[in-house]
Structures are given as C-alpha cells and as structure tokens.
Amino acid sequence: MPVTDSMFLLVETREHPMHVGGLQLFEKPEGAGPEYLGELRRDLLANTEVRGLFRRRPARPVSTLGYLGWTEDTELDLDYHFRHSALPQPGRVRELLELTSRWHGTLLDRHRPLWEIHLVEGLRDGRFAMYNKVHHALLDGVAALRHLQSILSDDPAVRDCPPPWGSRQPEPARPAHRPRSLLAGARGTLGQFTGLAPAAMKVAGEAFREHRLTLPMQAPRTMFNVPIGGARRFAAQSWPLARVRTVAAAAGVSRNDVVLAMCAGALRDYLIEQRALPDAPLVAMVPVSLRPRREDGAASGNAIGALLCNLATHKPDPAARLATISESMRDGKRLFSELTPLQTLLLSGLNVAALGASPLPGVVTNTRPPFNLVISNVPGPRRQLYWNGARLDGIYPASVLLDGQAVNITLTSNADNLDFGITGCRRSVPHLQRILTHLDTALAELEAATAA
Known part of the structure; x- marks a missing residue:
C-alpha cells in the first residue's frame, strides 16, 4: 500500500x-x-x-x-x-x-x-x-x-452495463518482478528527490521575491476553520455549462476560474449573511489531478497535487474577484508545469502539511488555517450517458472534511451541466443549502459584469 x-x-x-x-x-x-x-x-x-x-x-x-x-x-x-x-x-x-x-x-x-x-x-x-x-x-x-x-454507455439501448463493482475489461495481469527495472525506478526516484532543492528555491523566489504565489498559513480564520464533528450535511444543484462557458469567453479566463469565482461570490455572501466575513481574502486549496489524461477507469489509489488560490472575497466587485482568481491560478499552474510529477506531489504536500497537526488539541483553535476550504473541479462525462437504459441526470460529489476544514465544494461536468456537491459539518455550518442560492446569485453577477 x-x-x-x-x-x-x-x-x-x-x-x-x-x-x-x-x-x-x-x-x-x-x-x-x-x-x-x-x-x-x-x-x-x-x-x-x-x-x-x-x-x-x-x-x-x-x-x-x-x-x-x-x-x-x-x-x-x-x-x-x-x-x-x-x-x-x-x-x-x-x-x-x-x-x-x-x-x-x-x-x-x-x-x-x-x-x-x-x-x-x-x-x-x-x-x-x-x-x-x-x-x-x-x-x-x-x-x-x-x-x-x-x-456506463452512451447508447440508451444497451442493457449489459456492468454493476458498479464490475468492469468492462478483464483484470490486467500483474507484472513479473524485475529487479533491474526496480533498481532503475529507484534511481529515477532518487533523482527526483535531488531535484527538490532547486524546486524549493524556485517556489521561494516566486513567493518571497516576486510575491506571486499564495502560500499556506496566509488564510484568515473563519467560521469554517473550526474543530468538526462526525455528522454531515450535503447539498447539491446543477447549472448549465453554457452559462459558465459564456462568462469565461467574455472575460478571457478558464472555465475553472469562473467556477472558483462563483464559489468566491457565494462564500462572500454566505459569510456576510452569517456576519462572519473576514477582512482578508479567503484561500482555497484546489486539487489538481496528476493522472495522465488518457488513463482509463481501471485507475486506483491517489495522484493529486494541491494549488492554493486567492479567492479575493474582500473585493465587492465580481469582475475584480474573477481577475484576481485567474491570476492566482495562472501563477500556480505555471510553477507546477516547470516541476516533475514527484516534485509537484511533494511540494503539494507542503501546502497541506499543516492539516496533519489539526487533530492535536488546541491546534485548530489557536493557529491560522493553511487554507479555508477545498474547492475541487473533477472532469466528468462530456456526453449523455445511460446505465442499462436509465438516463444519467446528475452526478453530485460528496467529499472529505477535516478538523479546521468544515466545508468542501466539489463539482463535476456532466454533459451540458455542471453538478455541484457541497459537504459540510452539520454542527459548524448552519443552513448549508443557502450556499446553493448564493452560487446562483454569484453566476448571475458574473454574467452581468462580463456582458458586452
């Protein structure tokens, strides 16, 4: 393992x-x-x-x-x-x-x-x-x-789709043990580790000399960054992908930037409603998949990097928030593109390392959070899919919460829609479903701000 x-x-x-x-x-x-x-x-x-x-x-x-x-x-x-x-x-x-x-x-x-x-x-x-x-x-x-x-299948007439525990393809045979290839792999891994020092210098230069990176422990304390209980709330809703695509094209940014701006606007309005909006901008951890794009459904385990994004929740103007978010994500992605996969994984670990201390008594309540919440955009099906003739209407992800991280927003594309799933601590995040209303408002504001 x-x-x-x-x-x-x-x-x-x-x-x-x-x-x-x-x-x-x-x-x-x-x-x-x-x-x-x-x-x-x-x-x-x-x-x-x-x-x-x-x-x-x-x-x-x-x-x-x-x-x-x-x-x-x-x-x-x-x-x-x-x-x-x-x-x-x-x-x-x-x-x-x-x-x-x-x-x-x-x-x-x-x-x-x-x-x-x-x-x-x-x-x-x-x-x-x-x-x-x-x-x-x-x-x-x-x-x-x-x-x-x-x-699943893109053919509504198909009735032989596998069960959720099955697969369309036979299990691949396990590779034979080959000492030479393992030794070569070990050498390659060692080479990746030796490259961490210059990678760390690159991160330090970006962060401290050029002030272009969002670093952990810069996030303000919020009502989301508290010890949590085991009970959960879950809220879900869909929005047309075309609306997000139109805003992205008008503003010259990525669709994911628009999604993050939707979330930033919704979180700002929710925290104002709760009389809990901090003066400093919220910071989101944005997972980035390190899996090959062509990897099929047989994938297992974990291959995730972690970017930190400035959500600019201190700015009342939705267009200004979107511009700041886009710049923050662009700088982080550019740095990741210049690192090897292992270096990216290890440096991502630095972004989330402080969470390892969160179970210790007093840590969450007496230290600043490494970030305020996780916002994850997972690529989903691009066409309409069916399961033994049943039409797939929605895919709503439910994710993990940790001490100091009482809310998570995860979404996925599903044919012509974006499907949002919001997971929250039942004790710490009241009226979780209100965030859905604020997401709708935030998208409408972005449309108005970017309209020609």
Whole structure:
C-alpha cells in the first residue's frame, strides 16, 4: 500500500470519515414497471465478476506504523455492500439529500472491502438515485468518477452495463518482478528527490521575491476553520455549462476560474449573511489531478497535487474577484508545469502539511488555517450517458472534511451541466443549502459584469 494511500487510513477517526462519495440521479427507461429497481438489483447481484479493487480490505496494521498492505476478501458479501432503500414521504430531493447526509457521515467497516452502494427509490418525480462511497485509500475522486463512467454507455439501448463493482475489461495481469527495472525506478526516484532543492528555491523566489504565489498559513480564520464533528450535511444543484462557458469567453479566463469565482461570490455572501466575513481574502486549496489524461477507469489509489488560490472575497466587485482568481491560478499552474510529477506531489504536500497537526488539541483553535476550504473541479462525462437504459441526470460529489476544514465544494461536468456537491459539518455550518442560492446569485453577477 503506497504511503499516500495508507495515510487516509491512519488519520481516519469517527469525527473524520475518510471516504469520497457521490449521488447519481437517473431517469428510468421507458416502460419500467413498479418492480424495476428490485429486479435491477437482483440482476446486478447475479453478476459476481468483481474488479479486484473492490475485493481489497486493509491487512492487519503493523503496530504504530499503520496499514502497510491490502489483503483480498475471497468471500465478498455483495448483498451487504449493495443495498436497496426507499425515501420517506413526500419523496422530495430534500429527503434524498438528508438521507445522503446521514450515509456520508458513517464510517466504512475495515473488516470488509471499503465501499458501499445504496440504490434509492421513492422520489416523487419517478426518478431513482444511487449513492456510493469508497474509501480515499482505494480511490481518489478523479479515479472514482472515471470508474463510474467506465461502466456506463452512451447508447440508451444497451442493457449489459456492468454493476458498479464490475468492469468492462478483464483484470490486467500483474507484472513479473524485475529487479533491474526496480533498481532503475529507484534511481529515477532518487533523482527526483535531488531535484527538490532547486524546486524549493524556485517556489521561494516566486513567493518571497516576486510575491506571486499564495502560500499556506496566509488564510484568515473563519467560521469554517473550526474543530468538526462526525455528522454531515450535503447539498447539491446543477447549472448549465453554457452559462459558465459564456462568462469565461467574455472575460478571457478558464472555465475553472469562473467556477472558483462563483464559489468566491457565494462564500462572500454566505459569510456576510452569517456576519462572519473576514477582512482578508479567503484561500482555497484546489486539487489538481496528476493522472495522465488518457488513463482509463481501471485507475486506483491517489495522484493529486494541491494549488492554493486567492479567492479575493474582500473585493465587492465580481469582475475584480474573477481577475484576481485567474491570476492566482495562472501563477500556480505555471510553477507546477516547470516541476516533475514527484516534485509537484511533494511540494503539494507542503501546502497541506499543516492539516496533519489539526487533530492535536488546541491546534485548530489557536493557529491560522493553511487554507479555508477545498474547492475541487473533477472532469466528468462530456456526453449523455445511460446505465442499462436509465438516463444519467446528475452526478453530485460528496467529499472529505477535516478538523479546521468544515466545508468542501466539489463539482463535476456532466454533459451540458455542471453538478455541484457541497459537504459540510452539520454542527459548524448552519443552513448549508443557502450556499446553493448564493452560487446562483454569484453566476448571475458574473454574467452581468462580463456582458458586452
């Protein structure tokens, strides 16, 4: 088990579940009867071909070193992992999000493979939902979404899509042990480490001489940067991708810059509403995938870098906020492009290192946060997809929270939409759903500010 993966098991506690999740909404295929979901579940359970990743459970920990390896569950209980639930009346999306909030706040059983899937019926508009969660030690958000896409189809007539634990392709054979190639790999890794000193000098020059980088521990204290409990709230909504694309083209910035500006405007309005907006600008940690673009749904583990972005929440003008955000992200990406992948990963670790001390008593309440929240934009499907004839309507990511990080915003593209999922500490972030209203307002303000 790589160290980057085992750390997610090591830091997990009851207050800090370390799984990523997602809520998908589907329209039933034409002609689906009242027993559609029950029959679908029975058919899927009959498919016992399981991708090896979903048979892994942590091997016995090695003293204080934590978990160092995986073991395979040879008697996987699919009926435990794949569950069928129904919403209470009146079956609104509100009830679905409340149920999702509860599921997302419970720990996965480490005596079993670290994943669960819930098939949900009872929505009054006739749709059905699927909530899934998988431990961050197994998959990061990018890999999880790529796996989901790999089991779907762009053909509504296809009825042989694999179950969520399956795969369209056979498991690849494990490579034979080759000492020479391992030695070469070790030499390459050593070379990467020796390059860290000049990389660190480059970062220092950017940050201190040119004042162009946002560094950790510069963020102001906010109501989000407090110790958290284990209970969660989850809110979700979609916006047309075309609206974001239009603003990006008018302002000459990236779509991700516009998304970050939406979030900045929403957070500013939410904190004003709570009478808690700091004078200094909020700082977001923006995960950057280090995976190859062509990597398929068989990816596993974690390959994520971390940029820090100035959200300019102290500026009332939405156009000025957007310009500052774009400049901040441009400088960070330019620096990453000049580093090797390992150097990027290690220097990203410096951006988030302070979170490692957050469980210690008094650290969160007596120190400045390394950043205020995580805002993650995960690439999703570019075309309309189906699951055994059911039309995929929405993909809403649910993410991880830590002490000092009581809210997370993650979104993904889904054909013509952007689907936002907001995860918050139930105790620390009141009226979480209000952030959705403020996101809508922020997008409208950006449209007005950039209109010709």
